Amino acid sequence: MNIKIADLEFEPLISGEAIQARTKEIAAQLNEEYADKAPIFVGVLNGCFMFMADLVKRINVPCEVAFTKLSSYHGGVTTTRRISDDFDLLVDIANRHVILVEDIVDTGHTLDYLVAKLSHRKPASITVCALLLKPDAIEYSIKELKHIAFRIPNEFVVGYGLDYMELGRNLDGIYKRVV
Numbered sequence: 771m772n773i774k775i776a777d778l779e780f781e782p783l784i785s786g787e788a789i790q791a792r793t794k795e796i797a798a799q800l801n802e803e804y805a806d807k808a809p810i811f812v813g814v815l816n817g818c819f820m821f822m823a824d825l826v827k828r829i830n831v832p833c834e835v836a837f838t839k840l841s842s843y844h845g846g847v848t849t850t851r852r853i854s855d856d857f858d859l860l861v862d863i864a865n866r867h868v869i870l871v872e873d874i875v876d877t878g879h880t881l882d883y884l885v886a887k888l889s890h891r892k893p894a895s896i897t898v899c900a901l902l903l904k905p906d907a908i909e910y911s912i913k914e915l916k917h918i919a920f921r922i923p924n925e926f927v928v929g930y931g932l933d934y935m936e937l938g939r940n941l942d943g944i945y946k947r948v949v
């Protein structure tokens with residue numbers, strides 16, 4: 771069923787059930803890869819909050835959870851490339867295995883910035899786990915981007931943590947803009 775958020779109309783793209791099934795698969799891979807590594811999951815707020823919660827619930831190896839906050843969309847439907855560092859990651863990641871959890875990689879500008887920033891803190895490794903990737907929009911080659919739940923068309927989406935004008939984050943599936 772189509773929905774309206776503020777002035778825009780959206781149609782279903784990925785169901786809540788499909789997200790849960792895919793999250794389970796990614797968690798199973800991470801459980802194998804990080805069995806003896808005591809990783810730190812670092813969520814990139816605000817968009818990551820649902821994916822992060824559903825992912826870490828399925829992690830059965832010892833792990834820590836932390837957050838940082840960046841923003842680059844500033845309310846609209848296109849990226850501004852103006853990144854605000856809203857709050858920094860407060861844990862020491864030196865010699866630790868970091869799993870960055872992102873909602874969506876669009877141009878890759880935000881992620882490229884964050885990976886470079888965290889790399890300076892000398893972690894043992896950084897891997898990125900993203901819920902969504904827009905392959906037709908990406909402009910950066912980010913070797914750390916290893917786990918991608920879904921590849922989607924280059925269109926604006928909301929739901930499951932992602933917003934339009936701060937609305938729609940509560941939806942349990944992903945919806946794309948009807949143009």
Ligand code: IMP
Nearest residue numbers: 843849875876877878879880926927932
């Ligand atoms: P990038 O820097 O262009 O990769 O943009 C990344 C950030 O822009 C994400 O973390 C989101 O906050 C936001 N973003 C990108 N595409 C969308 C979208 O389709 N819907 C909502 N937010 C988006």
